[in-house]
Amino acid sequence: MPGAFNRIGYFCSMVPVEIIMAAGFRPVWVKGRANMTAAADAYLYPNICPYIKSLFTDALEDGGTALDGLVFISQCDGMRRLHDVWKAYIPSKFIYMLQAPKNVDRLAVEYFATQLRDFALQMEKVSGSEITGPALKQAIKSANRTRGEMRDLYSLQTSSPLPVSGSELFDYGLQILFGEDNEAADRISSIRKKASKSVKHDKGKSKTRIMISGNVMDRPDLFQMIEDAGAEVPVADFYTASRYFERTVDEHESDPFMALAAAYLGAPRCSRTAAPDEIYARISDNVKRYAIEGVLLTSLKFCDQQLYDIPGLLKRLNADGTPVLFVENDYVFGDRDRVKTRVEAFVETLES
Amino acid sequence: MLKKYYTEMKNGLETAYQQKPRASIRMNILLASIFLDAFKDDAKVIWTSYYSFPMELLAAFDVAPFDFEIAANLLPMFNADGAVEIMNRAEEDGYSTDICSYHRLAAACSMLGYMPKADLLLSSTYFCDGKSKVNRTLADHYGKEAISLDIPNKISKESVDYVAGQLRRIAGKIEEVTGQRFDLDRLRECIRVSNRARRAYGQLADLQKVSPYPYIGVPVVNMSIFGNMLAGREIQEQIYLEMVDESRKKNHGREISTGGVPCFVAGVVPRPADQYKPDI
Secondary structure, three states: OOOOOOEEEEOOOOOOHHHHHHOOOEEEEOOOOOOOOHHHHOOOOOOOOHHHHHHHHHHHHHOOOOOOEEEEEOOOHHHHHHHHHHHHHOOOOOEEEEOOOOOOOHHHHHHHHHHHHHHHHHHHHHHOOOOOHHHHHHHHHHHHHHHHHHHHHHHHHHOOOOOOOHHHHHHHHHHHHOOOOOOHHHHHHHHHHHHHHOOOOOOOOOOOEEEEEOOOOOOOHHHHHHHHOOOEOOOEEOOOOHHHHOOOOOOOOOOHHHHHHHHHHOOOOOOOOOOHHHHHHHHHHHHHHOOOOEEEEEEEOOOHHHHOOHHHHHHHHHHOOOOEEEEEEOOOOOOHHHHHHHHHHHHHHHHO | OHHHHHHHHHHHHHHHHHHOOOHHHHHHHHHHHHHHHOOOOOOOEEEEOOOOOOHHHHHOOOOEEEEHHHHHHOHHHHOHHHHHHHHHHHHHOOOOOOOOHHHHHHHHHHHOOOOOOOOEEEEEOOOOHHHHHHHHHHHHHHOOOEEEEOOOOOOEHHHHHHHHHHHHHHHHHHHHHHOOOOOHHHHHHHHHHHHHHHHHHHHHHHHOOEEOOOOOHHHHHHHHHHHHHHOOOHHHHHHHHHHHHHHHHHHOOOEEOOOOOOOOOOOOOOOOHHHOOOEO
16 A cells, blocks of 8 residues: 555656546656766667656666656657666666557547556556545546646736746646645645735736746746846746646546546647647737737757747747747756846847 | 659669669669659649558558658758758758758758648658657648557557557548548458568568678668558569569578678568457
8 A cells, every 4th residue: 555655756747647646646747856967878869858868867876766656658759768768777666658649539538548547457556456436536626626726826827917926836836746635726725815915907017928838847947047037927838837737637527537538638738749730829829818928939959749840830920920939958957058148138129 | 853853763773774673673663653653743642651651551542652751861862962951941940950850851842842742641650759740740831631640559459449440540531632432352452462572571581691691781671661662562572572582592502690790770561460469
């Protein structure tokens, strides 16, 4: 049986945390702590995602003992390779590779549901107890409530000046990802109530409003750069930020696995399954909703999923007149000064 | 530009074949011919991936299958400097230098209008993330539909059912795009023909165990990559068998290698379909 603090790590927002919670574990988004990833270069190609290399460098240093188990998902080629080297070189109590379809139609949802059932069976083996229907439904309800509270908190960010700074809000979201629990919704609810009192309704212009959009981001660097340059970040479109909290699982669907499969393959989607049109539409909606004046697009280096979409996104944003800056990042921001200069110049351009 | 190069390639190869009739040259003539078919005005052109999409399904229709990756990436063979300039164009358009150079070249050739029109773009997730991504990007460019055949990493009853369901839908989409009726019996025959060709390729691989090898790696690998464009057509087996005959002649008097360090290049000829046994 898992203890109160037994933690199962995951690396992608397509892993249904509800199944981990229903098995009695705490799902934990795994952040790469390593700032230098040279050690991983001995095991992984240098031109592989720097987030993945950072994760593996950590694993080599701590021997993979920080967590009680890991759930990989077939989100990208890089993550599959990470699974392979992790399995080969890092002793682990439990490793599972969840198969996620790359299509999003009915066939894909049905297939994903079969994979989620298998995942639940494996989690049952690890926990030593059955994942009951009521336990899974309770986990779905709990995660929905937490995401709903975060959505409500994000909705306050349409006001100006911001009731919560972009970096603070990003951090609240990360705290949930770093250890979802039953109290998360209450914590966010309390933050939201406090923040709502500071919402001003005159909506006077305060700071330049920039939205950040990208794939993986679990470090505050870009937020700090923008805020240090005198601008603010009402919304961040990452799967570690607003995008994660937009998901709601249908609590009334008779088959909870189908409900989870539909929700986790559904919108909002990242470049893995979404076409540039869909991503552009989401960015565009956020630009209008949050009165955004400029968009900072960012992508991890070597991310095939996102980098192919960048030309199409730039073309669309340029066509509709939205100022946009694209910055590739190496996850650890080893070129911080270079990126900072570009961000400052972008903010200055918007202010002028 | 590509049409001009493939015409020159075909003419040159036909001359070479007259002087030295070899199966590998015949295969390359067919490659150039199939690429040129895609430039014909009345052709129903399906962009695809010869080595990661089940070509038997396309062989069951009368379509011109066009592998944009292979087509674009033979370009440096004709004009290396020009290929660099074309890739620069992709980078100017926002394609990162971090992404596959094959795909940057294919994307830029599309933007420059060097490729034939596409009626439908089919790809698969079988090889890499980039393949289905660039397929979708180019479909966006042409305003056509892109379909990615999603191949799970695990073989199970569920994954086989999932892939089969997608293939049925893709067959329906090809019917819609081409106006041709899908004939299940024709597909069955294409699969039988394709399985025979794979067995012939297996013979060729066995003959490569002799030292010195009858063929250097390039034609053998080309046979497996380019050869799949013919999967489901009788001519694929014929060419492989011609190559088997050529190998036997070269191997006469040689012995199976027991020394040296053979280098294995991962081929892309999968097992015959009837040898897959899902873990049910």
